[in-house]
Amino acid sequence: MKYSHKLSDAIHILAYVDIYKDDDLSSKAIALSVESNPSLIRRLMSTLAKAGLLTTRPGTVSPELARPASEISVYDVYEALGKEDLLHIDDKTNPKCIVGGNIQETLDGVYDKVQSAAENVMGAVTLQSIIDDILVREQKRSRVD
Amino acid sequence: MKYSHKLSDAIHILAYVDIYKDDDLSSKAIALSVESNPSLIRRLMSTLAKAGLLTTRPGTVSPELARPASEISVYDVYEALGKEDLLHIDDKTNPKCIVGGNIQETLDGVYDKVQSAAENVMGAVTLQSIIDDILVREQKRSRVD
DNA sequence: GATTCAGTAACTTTGAATGTTACAGGAAAT
DNA sequence: ATTTCCTGTAACATTCAAAGTTACTGAATC
Numbered sequence: 001m002k003y004s005h006k007l008s009d010a011i012h013i014l015a016y017v018d019i020y021k022d023d024d025l026s027s028k029a030i031a032l033s034v035e036s037n038p039s040l041i042r043r044l045m046s047t048l049a050k051a052g053l054l055t056t057r058p059g060t061v062s063p064e065l066a067r068p069a070s071e072i073s074v075y076d077v078y079e080a081l082g083k084e085d086l087l088h089i090d091d092k093t094n095p096k097c098i099v100g101g102n103i104q105e106t107l108d109g110v111y112d113k114v115q116s117a118a119e120n121v122m123g124a125v126t127l128q129s130i131i132d133d134i135l136v137r138e139q140k141r142s143r144v145d
Numbered sequence: 146m147k148y149s150h151k152l153s154d155a156i157h158i159l160a161y162v163d164i165y166k167d168d169d170l171s172s173k174a175i176a177l178s179v180e181s182n183p184s185l186i187r188r189l190m191s192t193l194a195k196a197g198l199l200t201t202r203p204g205t206v207s208p209e210l211a212r213p214a215s216e217i218s219v220y221d222v223y224e225a226l227g228k229e230d231l232l233h234i235d236d237k238t239n240p241k242c243i244v245g246g247n248i249q250e251t252l253d254g255v256y257d258k259v260q261s262a263a264e265n266v267m268g269a270v271t272l273q274s275i276i277d278d279i280l281v282r283e284q285k286r287s288r289v290d
Numbered sequence: 291g292a293t294t295c296a297g298t299a300a301c302t303t304t305g306a307a308t309g310t311t312a313c314a315g316g317a318a319a320t
Numbered sequence: 321a322t323t324t325c326c327t328g329t330a331a332c333a334t335t336c337a338a339a340g341t342t343a344c345t346g347a348a349t350c
Contacts, residue, residue: 001146005235059316090150102282137247204347
């Protein structure tokens with residue numbers, strides 16, 4: 001398939017809303033930063049709002065983080081977007097075969113462990129740390145330029 | 146995109162080769178178990194052979210694990226298939242923006258940590274443990290049937 | 291040399307993602 | 321209150337990597 005970067009874009013949006021809180025936060029302005037289109041940004045923002053990470057008011061340009069960036073983890077964003085599994089079993093295997101008939105459940109167990117490990121790391125990274133990292137990198141950039 | 150289950154199928158093949166080592170190991174027979182087609186199986190087996198996990202001889206039905214199942218990890222298989230990243234950054238963001246210009250590198254760092262955690266778990270799971278799990282499940286199944 | 295099957299290349303189909311267009315409705319300003 | 325700007329959302333189009341398919345070459349065995 002096409003690779004998804006929904007998670008990256010959602011984090012981008014949240015970081016943008018925080019960093020540019022006193023500037024233009026319209027979907028159009030954010031779309032320019034993401035290099036995407038306003039509709040996609042609104043869709044993502046709507047999802048984030050429904051998950052309680054962002055507050056918005058229809059008709060107004062007023063997105064805000066629903067809670068401090070230090071209390072939003074990458075896992076929260078990942079969860080908001082529907083927790084797309086990282087690995088996928090093949091759910092079409094021959095049940096009459098010793099391997100085909102059992103491997104789905106076996107791999108489910110293995111993939112669950114992989115998934116949990118990944119989610120634990122996501123849970124340990126806050127939006128605030130991402131924002132800080134972005135700002136530090138920006139300072140380094142402007143020093144060189 | 147379509148979800149990939151290459152990893153699942155590759156593990157399926159290796160488990161099959163070990164469990165059915167005294168039976169028909171033709172790509173056709175394995176395809177019946179995977180419920181896929183022989184060509185796809187051959188492609189995957191070719192990749193596994195090139196990575197040194199499987200030995201084959203052209204023209205003969207003689208696939209064998211290149212080393213004991215206890216010495217092959219899920220990570221080895223994952224690596225053999227090209228280590229497809231689990232999370233993907235959006236590589237098209239506006240470099241003129243504080244967020245767009247830095248978030249790719251920031252997220253690279255975060256995703257690397259997620260990736261490593263996932264790979265560590267994969268490294269701790271052996272093909273042998275998967276085979277054992279399959280066989281145990283099969284015994285339970287036949288007891289009930 | 292006929293048959294079987296591995297190995298591989300080229301092409302088609304599938305499906306989930308992003309991109310696009312359009313429109314109804316809320317908010318603010320004049 | 322009507323104009324303007326924006327959000328929220330639905331419907332549709334496009335993209336692109338995966339799996340599926342077909343076909344061919346060449347190795348091994350009989």
